[in-house]
Amino acid sequence: xxxLSRRESSDEERCARFILAHAILLSxxxxxAIYIQSILGSRNxxxxxxxxxxxxxxxxxxxxxxxxxRELNDEDTLRHAVYHQLSRLITLRCSHNEFxxxxxxxxxxxxxxxxxxxxxxxxxxxxxxxxxxxxxxQHINITDLxxxxxxxxxxxxxNEITLRPWQVMWIK
Numbered sequence: 001x002x003x004l005s006r007r008e009s010s011d012e013e014r015c016a017r018f019i020l021a022h023a024i025l026l027s028x029x030x031x032x033a034i035y036i037q038s039i040l041g042s043r044n045x046x047x048x049x050x051x052x053x054x055x056x057x058x059x060x061x062x063x064x065x066x067x068x069x070r071e072l073n074d075e076d077t078l079r080h081a082v083y084h085q086l087s088r089l090i091t092l093r094c095s096h097n098e099f100x101x102x103x104x105x106x107x108x109x110x111x112x113x114x115x116x117x118x119x120x121x122x123x124x125x126x127x128x129x130x131x132x133x134x135x136x137x138q139h140i141n142i143t144d145l146x147x148x149x150x151x152x153x154x155x156x157x158x159n160e161i162t163l164r165p166w167q168v169m170w171i172k
Contacts, residue, residue: 011078013135015041016166019085020131023151023168026093027117027129029101034086035059040068041082092150096172098127110140114163128171132163147171 071079098119113134150170
């Protein structure tokens with residue numbers, strides 16, 4: 001998780017950047033590999049590297065079940081936010097056949113900060129992913145895009161779409 005953020009990043013920014021990266025991964029064809037430390041929202045274990053003397057210890061921390069359970073149940077923790085948001089993306093991906101590995105896949109950019117991934121199924125249904133990979137609000141014009149953002153559950157009517165920093169939309 002920490003590789004995607006700066007040390008001074010807030011937990012809100014850290015979570016948004018992390019979820020963005022995983023949403024991109026989940027939008028690609030194939031079966032995504034999600035590491036247990038990722039779904040649990042674990043931070044780098046710098047003390048473990050120092051203590052054990054090897055770099056891979058950074059993501060090999062052993063947690064007590066009680067600690068994980070407590071943080072997953074505490075809505076104010078980064079672990080809770082990451083786990084629930086990432087789990088929701090996985091559930092959405094499993095619920096929409098546009099993500100099937102055999103379906104068409106295209107990728108392009110809307111501008112220098114917004115990436116677009118389109119997934120089309122055999123029935124002609126299309127799912128469009130929009131990914132703001134910047135720390136700035138993006139206002140984009142896509143006139144032929146309309147549907148519902150599966151993540152925010154907001155209807156998208158095309159024309160100007162606003163994406164918050166690090167925001168993802170899966171529009172169907």
